[in-house]
Structure formats: structure tokens, C-alpha cells
Amino acid sequence: MSDILLDIRDLHAGIEGKEILHGVNLTIGYGEIHAVMGPNGAGKSTLGAVLTGRPGYEVTSGTVTFAGRDLLAMTPEERSWAGLFLSFQYPIEIAGVTMTNFLKAAVQARRKAAGLPELSAGEFLALMKQKMALLKMKPEFAKREVNVGFSGGEKKRGEIFQMAMLEPVLSILDETDSGLDVDALKIVADGVNSLRTPETSAIIITHYQKLLEYIVPDVVHVLKEGRIVKTAGRELVDVIENEGFEAING
Amino acid sequence: MDEALKEITSKQYKEGFVTDVEQEYVPKGLSEAIIRQISAIKGEPQWLLDFRLDAFRKWQQMTPPTWGHLDLPEIDFQDIIYYAAPKKDSERPKEIDPALAETFDKLGIPLSEREVLAGVKSKVAVDAVFDSVSVTTTFRKTLAEKGIIFCSFSEAVRDYPELVRKYLATVVPAGDNFYAALNSAVFSDGSFCYIPKGVKCPMDLSSYFRINASGTGQFERTLIVADEGSQVSYMEGCTAPMRDEHQLHAAVVEIVVEAGADVRYSTVQNWYPGDEHGRGGILNLVTKRGICKGEGSHLSWTQVETGSAITWKYPSTILKGDYSSSEFYSVALTNNYQQADTGTKMIHLGRGTKSRIISKGISAGHSQNSYRGLVQMNPAAEGARNYSQCDSLLIGSLCGAHTFPVIRNSCPTAIVEHEATTSKISEDQLFYCNQRGIAPEEAVGLIVNGYAKEVLQRLPMEFAVEAQKLLSVSLEGSIG
Amino acid sequence: MDKVFVIGRDEIPSKVVLGAGESLRATFVALPGASAHLSLTVELTGEGAELDAAGLFVCREAENVSIEMNVRHLAGRCRSNQMFRGIADGRSRVRFNGLIYVEQDAQKTEAYQSCHSLLLSEGARVETDPQLEIYADDVVCSHGAAIGYPSADELFYMRSRGIPEQEARRLQIISFLSPVLSRLPEEFYSLIGFQS
Numbered sequence: 001m002s003d004i005l006l007d008i009r010d011l012h013a014g015i016e017g018k019e020i021l022h023g024v025n026l027t028i029g030y031g032e033i034h035a036v037m038g039p040n041g042a043g044k045s046t047l048g049a050v051l052t053g054r055p056g057y058e059v060t061s062g063t064v065t066f067a068g069r070d071l072l073a074m075t076p077e078e079r080s081w082a083g084l085f086l087s088f089q090y091p092i093e094i095a096g097v098t099m100t101n102f103l104k105a106a107v108q109a110r111r112k113a114a115g116l117p118e119l120s121a122g123e124f125l126a127l128m129k130q131k132m133a134l135l136k137m138k139p140e141f142a143k144r145e146v147n148v149g150f151s152g153g154e155k156k157r158g159e160i161f162q163m164a165m166l167e168p169v170l171s172i173l174d175e176t177d178s179g180l181d182v183d184a185l186k187i188v189a190d191g192v193n194s195l196r197t198p199e200t201s202a203i204i205i206t207h208y209q210k211l212l213e214y215i216v217p218d219v220v221h222v223l224k225e226g227r228i229v230k231t232a233g234r235e236l237v238d239v240i241e242n243e244g245f246e247a248i249n250g
Numbered sequence: 251m252d253e254a255l256k257e258i259t260s261k262q263y264k265e266g267f268v269t270d271v272e273q274e275y276v277p278k279g280l281s282e283a284i285i286r287q288i289s290a291i292k293g294e295p296q297w298l299l300d301f302r303l304d305a306f307r308k309w310q311q312m313t314p315p316t317w318g319h320l321d322l323p324e325i326d327f328q329d330i331i332y333y334a335a336p337k338k339d340s341e342r343p344k345e346i347d348p349a350l351a352e353t354f355d356k357l358g359i360p361l362s363e364r365e366v367l368a369g370v371k372s373k374v375a376v377d378a379v380f381d382s383v384s385v386t387t388t389f390r391k392t393l394a395e396k397g398i399i400f401c402s403f404s405e406a407v408r409d410y411p412e413l414v415r416k417y418l419a420t421v422v423p424a425g426d427n428f429y430a431a432l433n434s435a436v437f438s439d440g441s442f443c444y445i446p447k448g449v450k451c452p453m454d455l456s457s458y459f460r461i462n463a464s465g466t467g468q469f470e471r472t473l474i475v476a477d478e479g480s481q482v483s484y485m486e487g488c489t490a491p492m493r494d495e496h497q498l499h500a501a502v503v504e505i506v507v508e509a510g511a512d513v514r515y516s517t518v519q520n521w522y523p524g525d526e527h528g529r530g531g532i533l534n535l536v537t538k539r540g541i542c543k544g545e546g547s548h549l550s551w552t553q554v555e556t557g558s559a560i561t562w563k564y565p566s567t568i569l570k571g572d573y574s575s576s577e578f579y580s581v582a583l584t585n586n587y588q589q590a591d592t593g594t595k596m597i598h599l600g601r602g603t604k605s606r607i608i609s610k611g612i613s614a615g616h617s618q619n620s621y622r623g624l625v626q627m628n629p630a631a632e633g634a635r636n637y638s639q640c641d642s643l644l645i646g647s648l649c650g651a652h653t654f655p656v657i658r659n660s661c662p663t664a665i666v667e668h669e670a671t672t673s674k675i676s677e678d679q680l681f682y683c684n685q686r687g688i689a690p691e692e693a694v695g696l697i698v699n700g701y702a703k704e705v706l707q708r709l710p711m712e713f714a715v716e717a718q719k720l721l722s723v724s725l726e727g728s729i730g
Numbered sequence: 731m732d733k734v735f736v737i738g739r740d741e742i743p744s745k746v747v748l749g750a751g752e753s754l755r756a757t758f759v760a761l762p763g764a765s766a767h768l769s770l771t772v773e774l775t776g777e778g779a780e781l782d783a784a785g786l787f788v789c790r791e792a793e794n795v796s797i798e799m800n801v802r803h804l805a806g807r808c809r810s811n812q813m814f815r816g817i818a819d820g821r822s823r824v825r826f827n828g829l830i831y832v833e834q835d836a837q838k839t840e841a842y843q844s845c846h847s848l849l850l851s852e853g854a855r856v857e858t859d860p861q862l863e864i865y866a867d868d869v870v871c872s873h874g875a876a877i878g879y880p881s882a883d884e885l886f887y888m889r890s891r892g893i894p895e896q897e898a899r900r901l902q903i904i905s906f907l908s909p910v911l912s913r914l915p916e917e918f919y920s921l922i923g924f925q926s
Contacts, residue, residue: 088887091887096911102888102901107892647867648834656858658856672872
């Protein structure tokens with residue numbers, strides 16, 4: 001097995017005929033946490049959308065290899081089964097479907113794809129309970145409709161809870177810190193840290209440095225105008241903090 | 251108090267005067283002979299006479315529509331004079347009769363280009379129609395320099411017959427409905443406008459319709475053609491004298507919008523609404539329709555309806571061109587015994603077409619006010635969208651507010667959304683105004699203007715100011 | 731508790747009169763596979779009468795479903811609420827015609843109506859005619875109607891969690907129908923083809 005989990009090469013992609021990513025190169029190894037930072041409109045969220053196969057986004061050229069497989073040839077659910085998870089910047093509300101039913105459908109499909117037997121109702125509920133405890137979620141959370149009537153903080157915690165349930169190999173956290181106060185930020189960061197293993201990786205997409213005080217990245221990339229203009233260690237966060245994105249040029 | 255109120259209500263329609271001018275008429279009644287006579291007076295070509303006669307035969311087979319939520323008095327179509335025109339001074343045939351000039355001046359309609367250019371009046375080209383004829387059209391030369399044709403319908407028939415023939419009745423066929431057929435048979439004058447390819451009209455265009463003679467009806471016809479990539483903003487205004495009998499107004503407006511063109515059509519309808527007992531007033535039964543023929547074309551309707559005893563009117567758009575779009579913004583205010591049944595149809599045929607309907611109905615006194623609409627998505631209207639919001643406001647417990655939309659969808663990638671609310675004017679808002687020293691009637695005017703703002707702000711500036719005043723004036727006497 | 735009526739199977743009166751203080755809570759269901767016609771007039775004739783009606787239609791083939799609701803507020807201080815949800819697939823035809831009528835004396839009326847449909851195939855047709863006819867002024871009345879298709883964002887969200895497309899689409903329809911579905915006993919899930 002190679003040490004490389006995700007390999008993006010010269011990725012050009014956009015939406016509605018407008019190219020947003022102009023040749024992105026990014027390599028992530030197993031067990032690594034990468035931060036992708038950049039000003040508004042740099043293409044950060046587009047990167048997350050393209051990697052997870054969001055309809056409407058078009059890849060015009062380039063390749064993405066995920067755990068040795070051609071990611072771009074896979075459907076969104078196949079990417080999920082392969083271990084890719086996106087924490088949405090704006091989680092979608094699904095009225096009338098409880099969190100339990102929603103995650104049951106997701107977990108069972110994933111097990112089926114992996115050739116594993118389905119979990120019994122009891123096993124599934126036990127798993128829910130265990131993960132909810134891990135993230136300090138209240139029991140009634142399981143009965144609530146997916147993201148309906150959730151506050152901003154609850155939605156983001158809900159995303160991390162789903163991440164815990166699906167045990168991804170690579171998690172993409174798209175602006176998970178936006179709209180969170182410090183307490184909520186800590187809970188989310190603790191959750192992410194507690195789910196970390198030597199085999200799992202994460203991409204943290206963010207505009208600010210706050211979240212990176214709690215989830216310490218191994219590598220920091222600056223994305224500007226659709227290109228990665230700088231890659232360095234965590235010290236880059238401080239440079240951005242002090243000098244802004246204007247100071248970073250490739 | 252009653253006296254004071256009476257005074258206000260009798261004062262409210264300031265356009266209710268009569269112009270004393272010598273007129274010529276055709277005899278009362280409707281027949282083939284009358285139609286031939288109207289056509290002869292206007293010196294029309296044979297094809298247009300044939301068009302009229304064909305429409306007349308269709309009309310004879312038709313019956314008046316009864317589906318409106320209206321208590322329409324029976325109209326004796328043989329008791330109407332179908333053509334009335336001020337006599338031309340044979341010594342000065344080119345000049346406007348001073349009495350007519352004075353009339354339009356009194357109505358605030360700028361017929362003097364000099365005053366407009368001097369900045370005294372706003373820069374608008376006007377086609378002024380008095381009873382059955384257009385008395386003048388301003389700025390024709392200025393517009394002609396850009397290739398824009400703006401003239402009376404009669405002149406267009408004479409000078410641009412091939413254009414008129416190409417587009418006439420292509421949007422509203424002669425037999426479309428009872429009143430459109432009647433109009434097609436007897437229409438007397440109206441405005442014609444053609445904006446050539448790629449031309450942005452340098453000033454707003456407008457038609458002003460004035461009914462003056464008693465016992466007559468007005469049957470004008472407007473045809474607007476916006477060729478590819480052109481732009482025009484068109485305004486329509488109208489008034490009539492106060493009389494105890496009803497007068498019929500049955501107009502047809504047709505608009506053709508070619509690819510990439512943009513037409514904005516605004517109406518402030520202020521026909522005489524009848525008195526506080528429901529006597530008299532104009533029966534406003536009109537057919538207005540446009541077609542967004544080409545790709546990316548756009549047609550917007552904005553109307554403020556405060557006048558007429560009865561309004562039966564549905565400015566509609568056929569969205570044929572792919573990615574074409576249309577809007578209907580309407581304020582309809584009824585007071586005393588007025589009745590309005592108005593709304594729109596948005597027929598989506600093309601791919602990616604979009605429409606939006608915002609309707610604000612305000613009912614006061616004993617009036618009845620209805621929104622009626624149709625939104626239809628045909629199978630080929632892939633990705634089409636419509637959003638409609640229809641609100642009704644009730645002022646007083648004796649009026650009615652009704653909403654009759656129909657939405658039809660035959661396209662699985664199209665979305666239609668409709669919302670409607672009905673409620674009474676907020677007592678909290680009224681009290682708040684009163685507490686700040688604003689008298690009840692003024693407060694109602696203020697609140698209603700706020701309620702209608704979304705529509706009013708779509709009107710060209712000077713029109714918006716006029717419309718705001720009208721809304722307040724029309725509500726006088728609504729708070730007892 | 732809801733009274734549940736299957737349109738075309740159960741006997742449904744054509745007119746219900748609710749006097750002072752009386753109330754009715756009922757849900758009407760058009761099951762897949764059968765054409766159905768419902769025509770119901772509810773008159774609220776006494777102060778404080780309440781109607782809480784809901785309806786569901788699930789058309790997958792060539793069903794022809796028509797629903798006519800005529801809710802008449804003839805006395806003051808009554809409330810009515812109507813909520814309809816449905817899907818039209820295959821070559822089905824659906825027509826909803828719902829009137830809220832409020833008489834001049836029926837002050838302090840509250841009346842609501844909504845009818846939302848999903849159009850799932852090119853062969854299906856949905857027509858919705860919601861109507862308000864109101865002669866009293868101290869009222870709060872509204873209606874809402876929509877005909878559309880399931881949200882693409884919702885679908886992607888589910889797929890990104892590993893829920894296969896077909897299952898995600900099924901869940902979306904359950905989600906859409908849920909405000910009415912939740913008023914029905916469990917067995918209706920399988921009757922309308924959604925084993926839970």
C-alpha cells in the first residue's frame with residue numbers, strides 16, 4: 001500500500017462553464033491533516049464540491065486518485081463508501097426524516113458496499129448511542145429531523161456526529177468553523193480530534209485561523225484565485241494571521 | 251361630518267371635467283354598415299376592412315364571458331356610439347385644437363416638446379388619444395432619427411401597412427374573446443410603436459387615453475413591436491369625465507418581443523370609477539397580451555388600477571423563446587361600489603423561462619376585488635420557474651377580497667410556487683400613526699402605499715409619484 | 731386522533747356541518763393504483779368550530795385523482811386548516827380544487843390551505859386551483875400551492891453520506907409527504923409503497 005491517500009493533479013474545474021480551479025495540485029498521505037486556507041472566492045468550497053462529486057460542478061481536466069482509485073469516475077455514494085466525507089458548509093434540511101432513519105440508510109448501504117452484513121436494529125442503536133456520547137449529544141437528537149430547526153452550531157455538530165458514524169478515511173471540513181462561537185468550536189474540534197487515527201486524514205477548509213488552534217494541521221496550503229500558491233507547515237497560519245492573504249504569493 | 255365626507259368624495263376625481271369641443275360622430279349602434287363607415291372615415295385599405303368584418307362576424311357568434319367575479323350590468327351594444335372625434339379646423343388642419351391642448355395640459359400630459367426640452371415637463375414622448383382619434387404624437391422626429399416608429403395606429407396603417415399587417419392580431423387573435431373581437435371590429439385609434447434591432451429607446455414612450463364624449467365607448471388598439479435586442483419603456487394613462495351612465499372601454503394591447511429585447515409596460519388606470527353610490531363609471535374590459543418570442547426576451551407588466559366601475563383585465567405573457575422572462579406587478583384598489591377582476595396568465599412554452607407575479611389587492615367600501623391568474627408549464631418548458639405572491643388587504647367589513655389562481659404543471663423539471671394571504675388593515679399600524687398625529691384617512695393612505703410599495707417602485711419615477719397620490723385619493727371616504 | 735379515509739374505498743360524506751365548538755380532524759388518502767375522486771364540503775356554522783383536514787395522493791401509473799374541497803366559514807371565530815401533499819408519476823393526472831369561503835359575518839376567521847405536489851415524470855400532469863373568496867374583513871386567510879420536483883441539493887447530501895441514489899429518492903419523497911404521512915397509522919407506509 002502506498003502512503004498516499006489523495007492525489008490531485010492539475011485539477012481544472014468550475015461551475016456553469018466558468019472555471020474556478022485553474023490547476024490544483026495536492027497530495028495527502030494517510031494520517032495527515034491539511035488545512036486549505038484562502039480568501040473568499042478562492043475556490044475552497046469548489047474543491048470540496050468537486051472531490052465529493054456535487055452535481056453542477058464540472059471537471060475539465062486533471063486527475064484525482066483516492067486510495068488508488070479514480071475518484072472522478074465514481075458516483076457521490078461510491079465516494080462515500082470509499083471513505084470520503086464532506087462536512088457541508090450549509091447542511092441540508094430534510095424534513096420528515098429522522099436522524100436515526102437517515103443514518104441507518106447511510107450506514108447499512110456502506111456496509112453492504114463493503115460486503116459486510118447489515119447491522120441489526122439493536123446493534124445500530126448501540127452504535128448511535130456510543131457515538132452520541134462521544135460527541136456529548138443529547139439523546140433526543142436521534143429523533144430529530146435531519147437538520148430541521150437546528151441552530152447553526154447544532155448543524156455543525158450534527159455533521160461531525162455523522163462523520164463519527166460513517167468513520168471516513170478522509171474528511172473534508174468545509175468552513176465548519178463559520179458561525180460557531182468559541183464553545184461550539186471547541187466541541188467540534190474535540191470531536192474531530194477524538195476521531196483521529198493514524199490511518200485517517202482530513203482537509204480543513206477555512207477562512208480563519210481559529211479552528212486551527214484546536215485542530216493542528218501538519219500541512220497548510222493557501223488557495224488563491226483557483227491555485228495553490230503556497231504550501232508550508234503550521235507556521236504559515238501565523239504568517240497569515242499577522243500579514244493577511246495579500247502577503248502570500250507563490 | 252357627513253357633509254365633509256361628501257365633499258371629499260365628490261372632490262376626489264379631479265379629472266372628471268368635460269371638454270367643450272365640436273365633435274363628429276357615426277350613428278349609434280353596431281352593424282356591418284357602421285364598421286364600413288368607420289373604416290371609410292379612416293381611409294383604410296381593404297385588408298383591414300376585411301379584418302374588421304371577419305372579427306365582427308366572429309363577435310356576433312360569441313357571448314360575453316361570465317366567469318369573472320363581477321356583477322356586470324347588461325350592456326346594450328346597439329346603444330353605444332362607436333366613433334366620436336373632435337372636428338378638425340379646416341383652416342388649420344395641422345394644428346391641435348386649443349381646447350384639446352388645454353385639456354391635456356389640465357391633465358398634466360406634456361404635449362409641448364418645447365416645455366419638455368426646457369425641462370419643465372419630464373422627457374416622455376406622448377401619443378394623445380381623445381375619444382376615437384389620436385390628436386398628436388410628440389417627439390416623432392427625434393425618435394425617427396433612431397429608426398423608431400411612434401405614431402397613432404391610423405397613421406401606422408397608412409405609412410407602415412406591411413409592419414402592421416405582419417404583427418396585427420398575432421398575439422390577440424380577432425376571435426380571442428368577446429371583447430377582443432368587439433375591439434377588432436370597431437377599433438378606432440391607438441398607438442403603434444416599432445423599435446428596430448438593437449435600438450435602445452432614448453426616452454419613455456406613452457399613450458394617454460381620454461374619453462370625453464357622452465354615449466360613446468373607446469376602443470383603442472395598441473401594438474408594440476420590439477425587434478431583436480431593442481429596449482423600450484412604455485406607459486399608459488387614462489381618464490374620463492364624471493357621468494351618471496356607464497361608458498364602455500374595450501381595448502386591445504399586443505406586444506411582440508423579439509430575441510434579446512426588453513419591454514417594460516406600465517399602466518396607471520384612472521378611469522372614472524363612478525360615484526359613492528355606484529352610479530356611472532367606466533366599464534374597463536380589456537385584453538392585453540405579449541409574446542416573448544425570441545430567446546432571452548423580457549416583458550414586464552406593471553399596473554396600478556384605481557379607476558373604473560368595473561375592471562376585467564389580465565395582462566398576460568406567452569413565454570415562447572427559450573430563457574425568456576416576464577413579470578406582472580399589480581396594485582388594484584377598489585372603493586365604494588367598484589369591482590375589479592384582474593390578474594395575469596403566464597404561459598411557459600420555452601426552456602428555462604421564468605416568471606414572477608406580485609399582486610396587491612386593496613378593497614374598501616362595498617367593493618369586490620379579485621385576483622385571477624393562470625400559470626402553465628408546458629411539457630417543453632424544461633427548468634422553467636414561476637413564483638407568485640398575491641396579497642389582499644381589506645378595509646371595512648362590507649367589501650370582498652378574492653383569489654382565484656390556477657397552476658398547471660406538465661413538466662417535471664419546472665417549478666411553480668404560489669402564495670396568497672388575505673387580512674385586514676393592521677389596527678396596530680393605524681393606531682401607531684394616529685398616536686403620532688396622523689389622521690385616520692391619511693394613515694390608511696400611508697399604510698396602503700407602504701403595502702403597495704413593491705409594485706409602485708417598479709414604475710417610472712413621475713408615474714410612481716402620480717400613482718401614490720392616486721392611491722391615497724381613491725381611498726378617501728373609506729374610513730367612516 | 732385522526733379519522734382516516736381512503737378515497738374510493740371508504741364511505742365519505744359529501745358534506746359535513748360543524749356547529750359551535752365542534753371539530754373534525756381527518757386525513758384523506760388516495761392510494762396508488764386506483765383512480766379516486768373526493769368532493770367534500772365542510773360548513774363551519776357555529777362559533778369556535780374547527781376543521782383540521784389533510785390529504786395525501788400517491789400516483790405512480792395512470793391514476794386519475796381529483797380532490798375538491800369547499801370549506802365554508804359561515805360563523806365567526808372558526809378555524810380551518812387544510813394540508814395536502816402528493817406525488818404524480820407515470821401518466822397520472824391530479825387535480826386539486828380547494829375553496830375557502832368566508833361569509834360577511836364570519837369575523838375572526840382563521841383559514842389556511844396548502845397543496846404541494848411533486849411532478850415526477852414527463853407524462854404526468856398536476857393542476858392546482860386554490861381559491862379564496864372572502865367577504866369578512868377581520869380574518870387571517872392564506873393558501874399556498876406548489877408543483878415542483880425534489881431538491882437536487884437534498885439528493886446530493888444523502889448520496890454524499892453513502893445513501894444510494896434510488897434509496898435517497900425514496901427518502902426524499904417520504905420527507906416531502908411526511909407532514910401528512912405522520913398523521914397516518916404505520917400500515918399506510920406499506921399501503922402507499924414505502925416499507926419503512
